[in-house]
């Protein structure tokens with residue numbers, strides 16, 4: 001049994017990981033901040049992680065085997081407006097946690113992002129040079145460096161995932177779902193490519209990587225690169241919505257505050273070699289997202305916060 005201390009447990013990844021993993025082979029203690037849990041089947045506490053001494057106190061009180069650090073300012077455009085706060089939370093805090101983990105002989109898993117790359121080349125390997133285009137991406141890349149220079153045994157997972165969230169709007173898949181269900185027209189970027197992974201598949205991979213004691217940087221993204229427009233169409237088809245509601249447009253028409261990398265297809269060859277198996281197919285992941293909907297999971301998860 002591995003005891004995970006999961007930061008950002010009120011967020012999209014933290015909460016889904018905790019629900020998927022706690023009480024099976026492993027145990028989770030979750031840490032939320034401004035959105036404390038209303039109730040949950042797993043143990044959880046509230047803490048502002050940037051306050052002095054908080055990380056040490058959490059480690060001493062809960063004695064985890066692993067800190068899965070999901071907490072971040074993950075809103076790309078918010079980071080552009082508040083660069084100093086973004087640096088403090090996304091770059092400095094991971095370094096502090098990595099040092100504390102080293103002192104206490106605890107494994108650290110830092111959740112990073114595909115957006116550390118500029119998206120010019122595509123099919124990125126783990127050791128390709130990074131070139132972040134936005135404040136968010138820059139602070140996440142600095143967070144990777146802070147973690148690995150403080151604690152070379154840490155695992156840095158560069159991810160891109162989708163799933164159902166407690167607030168109902170944290171993932172792109174939910175944004176497509178909400179609008180398509182309401183019959184709203186939506187834009188889908190045809191010139192932004194990514195590799196979305198179902199959050200349940202990512203949770204399984206993070207546990208497997210922990211069991212295998214992987215360290216260093218790994219790409220943990222979906223097996224199939226696609227544009228954001230194609231992603232929306234696949235969701236519409238799965239749920240039986242009208243695909244014509246999604247208008248194929250360029251990201252240049254999106255009026256986004258922060259720059260987006262055009263081609264974030266990432267190679268997962270290093271991960272597959274370490275695991276000794278292929279990654280789950282996109283369609284299988286989308287089926288899990290759909291099955292959760294059929295079982296009322298989106299309503300259930302909203303009751304937790």
Ligand SMILES: NC(=O)c1ccc[n+]([C@@H]2O[C@H](COP(=O)([O-])OP(=O)(O)OC[C@H]3O[C@@H](n4cnc5c(N)ncnc54)[C@H](OP(=O)(O)O)[C@@H]3O)[C@@H](O)[C@H]2O)c1
Nearest residue numbers: 008010011012013032033034035048049071072074113161
């Ligand atoms: N969503 C994606 O597809 C995607 C893609 C690439 C990488 N990532 C990375 O994946 C990780 C998880 O993202 P997500 O989508 O799950 O994010 P999210 O839904 O926005 O959740 C962020 C979490 O961080 C917590 N948090 C932020 N600042 C904190 C602080 N100072 N102290 C304590 N907790 C704090 C929030 O707590 P409260 O809400 O309780 O305040 C929340 O639980 C992030 O590292 C993100 O950069 C996400």
